[in-house]
Amino acid sequence: MDFTNIVIQAEILTIIGILITMAYFFIKLGLFKTGPKKPKAPKPEKQSKKADK
Structure with a gap:
């Protein structure tokens, strides 16, 4: 019955x-x-920052 x-x-x-x-x-x-404040595609942005430096 349960x-x-x-x-x-x-x-x-x-x-x-x-x-x-x-x-x-x-x-x-x-x-x-409302989730994490990271961008949708963080990997290419990090690579572009390294390339700019």
Whole structure:
């Protein structure tokens, strides 16, 4: 009788986990403005700064 409650809790946890992973990847990609203040493509900018010096 408690099996249905366990399944519902598991589904809720999986949905929350998917949302957290999606948010993590969006922040890593820099799509969220509220995320890290780094530019979307930091590697070429660092190379260009080194080349300018």
